[in-house]
Amino acid sequence: MSFKITVASGKGGTGKTTVATNLYWSLVKNFDNDTLLVDCDVEEPDDLLFFKNAILRSEVKVTQAVPEINTSKCTYCRKCVEYCEYNAITVIPPVQYASIAPDLCHSCGACLYACQDDALIEKDHEIGLMSGYDVGFGKGLLEGRLKIGSAAQTPVIRRVKKEALDAASVILFDAPPGTSCSVVTSVLDADFVIMVTEPTPFGLHDLKIAVELIREMDLPFGVVINKAGLGDRAVYDYLEDEGIDILEEIPFNEEYARKFSEGMILSRIDKNYAIHYQKIIRKILEFKQQ
Amino acid sequence: MIRELTVLSGKGGTGKTSITAALGSFAKNAIFTDCDVDAADLHLLFNPDILETHAFEGGTKAEIDPDACIGCGICQDACRFDAIKRTDHGWFEIDSLHCEGCRLCERLCPESAIFSIRSMNNQWFVSDTRFGPLVHARMGPGEENSGKLVTTVREKAREIARSKNYNIIINDGPPGIGCPVIASLAGIHKILLVAESSESGYHDLLRIIELISKYDVDIFGIINKFDVNAGISERIVSILQSNNIKITGKIPFDKKFVEAMVQGKTISEYAPGSAIVKVIRNTWEMISS
Amino acid sequence: MKTIITANGSDVNATLDPRFGRCEFFCILDEETGETEFIENKAKLQSSAAGTTAAETVIEQGVKKVISGDFGPKAKSLLDRFGIQMVILKDEGQIIANVINSITGK
Known part of the structure; x- marks a missing residue:
């Protein structure tokens, strides 16, 4: 079984x-070479930008099955319209019109x-692209990329997660x-969640909602405070009151x-910066061994 | 005629x-919405007096009555979301985090053991602020339907604008390019893009430009933190220009934005005489002319 | 010829409802006889695709023209497909009776 962060x-x-991306580097160097990075931020997949020497290994179209109505067989009974909870089907019997909105x-x-x-x-309706990259170290990067104009983020994330299943001994999801449904799909089944925040009023407000979600999902988590100072x-104060670990x-x-x-992975060249990630890994390992 | 601007x-x-809020000092006769419904922050700077609170119907989730379930498994075979799990007792239960509320299981269950519950975990508000009315929302964590909540918030803002004669609606948009963004674009007249000088910022800007190129709207661009990476800022300028996007100005990285935020103020209020606020005033003048 | 006017209420003293997809009622006007009929818009509380469902009603009624304050992109393309003319009235708060008079020329 993979360990999923x-x-x-x-x-x-x-x-x-x-x-x-920095944690991926540190995991590969200091913990387990068999680590895979998975970019689930399919609207704006930016992990790839941090790997200048990435080589594309595989590319698969992500599709969604959308029904089409064969109007020569359709009797315009509207039963499908009644069954569709998403109001995606339009059937107008007097003019013999029937269609399904893929979006x-x-x-x-x-x-x-x-x-x-x-x-x-x-x-099959194309909603995105799934690409695997060699990045020069570790197991590489698996990226989901939503097709521009599509609103089907969640199915793309689901597809990428399915591909990643047991693909490496450590899997790191971005x-x-x-805090919407696409976040739930990405976080689902994680063994540990790292929440990144910044010490500003916006950062705090959004962290609180994210903590509420992760607690509702009953997942273990810790917080990294980025841009401290x-x-x-x-x-x-909030983290102390709530008894939440600062990783x-x-x-x-x-x-x-x-x-x-x-797009630089700073841990690769800056030892002082790399120490932060070694500490994060140590804390996660402590949790894992408990 | 009511004009609508979305900031993306x-x-x-x-x-x-921060930039949407800063426009508040210059926009006259404006009404605001926060379309970033799952991480709504505009109210932290606008300090609204909430006048109305409304529940918003979220999606439905299935539930199985364990006493009625006979364990036939028809529901599990039909469910495409892997949301139905067999329990240790041989019956079935719903994993609500996977359920998308299609109600197919409910329709197929021969024992009528499945029913649906509608989430009421979302709210939207109409508020008064020092810059004009604000329509905003709070989405329950993990809720679906963020696009529909955006549509609801925008419809309410239009209704207020029509009945009280506001002439511009300013929408603080969500990040990304997915369903809430698409919902914040329908029927608008102008877009302000806030770009950032980083490889990620540049890459994401290309994606949002491609998305909005299908809309017949006036597009403006402002470059934030331009001095963090001057080389990337140059590339941003040329990509904006080649897409006929009017550049309203460049803002340097400045801790004043965070200082203003800590005090619950907009940058226009916190540092009114600063060069940054001049850029914001110019942005507003260009957008509103 | 029949025309639909989106209305806030169910009689000619109601005002024009500026929202096409989520209007309260449709006023169906027979331009020849001046007769009106009001039907409720079943799409008004629908969580999504209200414009499409409202357009469905308009097409089912066999009208040639719709008068409202605003049409969404999906409603627009469906109405266009069936050659139904869309008229946008910017003047809010107009009484339906006045809109009817301006059409029938009374």
Whole structure:
């Protein structure tokens, strides 16, 4: 069984991708070479930008099965419309019009059960791309990328997670920001969740909602405070009141910001910076052994 | 005629909310919405007086009555979301984190042992603020339907704008390019993109530009933290120009944004005479002309 | 020819409802006779695709013209497909009776 770690954050831009890519480097170097990084932030997959020498190994189209209505068989009974909970089907009997909106369809298959006239056929609809990369160390990067204009983030994430299942002994997932359904899908089944926050009022507000979610899902987690030194102490007070572990504090530094902006994995060249990630790994291992 | 502006960024954390809030000091006769419903932060700077609170119906989740279930497994075979698990007793139960509320299991169950419960874990609010009315929401953690909540918030703002004669609606958009972003784009007239000078910021900007290129709208761009990486800022400028996006200005990295946030103020209030606020004023003048 | 006007209430003293997909009622006007019929918009509380469902009703009623304050992109393309003319009235709060008079020329 793989050990699954997910990096999440309520607020965007707290440094989730920075933490995920640096942690991947440290896991590979210091813990287990058989570690896979999985980018679940399919709307904005940015992990790849941190691996300048990445080589594309595999590329698969991610599709969703969306039914089409064969109007020569359809009797316009509207039973499929009644079965569709997502209002994706339009049938207008007097003008013999029937169609399904792919952007509203969840591919649940209910309409197929509804139709007694064999008028529905499922066709593959492209919603994204799944790519595997060699990055020069470790097991590499598996990336999900939502097709622009598609609203089907969650099925793309589900597909990528299925591919990653037991693909390495340690799997590190980079989740999207926020707390909506796509975050739930990314975080689901994690053995440990790292929440990245920044010590600002926005960071704190969004962290609280994310903590609520992870607690509801009953998953073990700890918090990394990134950009420490900016903002105020309110995040620290909150974490202390709630009895939440601080895995590590990573100070804000303008030089770091510049390096990250170029897509650099700083742990590879800066020993002082790398120590933060070694500490995070040590804390997670302590948890794992408990 | 009511005009609608949506502020977007692709990447999160580029300063979208801070800049939207800062426009508040210059926009007259405006109404605001926070369309980033699962990480809504605009209210932290606007300090709203909540006038109305409404429940928003979320998605449904199935539940199985263990006394009625005979363990036939029809539901499990039909479910495409792997949301139905066999219990140790041989019956079935729903894993609500996987359930997408399609109700197929409910329709197929021969014993009528499955029913659906609608989540009421979302709320939306109409508030008064020092910059004008604000329509905002709080989405329950892990809820689906964020796009529909965005649509609800925007419809309410339009209704208020129509009945009270506000002439511009300013929407603080969500990050990304997925369903809530698409919901924040329908029927708008103008977009302000907040870009950030990093490889990620650049990459995400390309994706959001591709998404919005299908819409017939006026697009403006502002570059935040431009001095963090001057080389990438140059690339951002040329990509904005080649897409006919009007550049309203560049803002340097400045801790004043965080200091203002800690005090619950917008940058326009916290540092009114600063060069940053001049850029924001210019941005507003360009957008509103 | 029949025309639909989106209305806030179920009689001619109601005002024009500016929301097409989520309007309260449809006023169906027979332009030849001046007769009206009001039907409730079943799409108004629908969580998604209200515009499409409202357009469905309009098409089922066999009207040639719809008068409202605003049409969403999906409703627009469906109505277009069936050659139904969309008229946008910007003047909020107009009484339905006045809208009817301006059409029938009374």
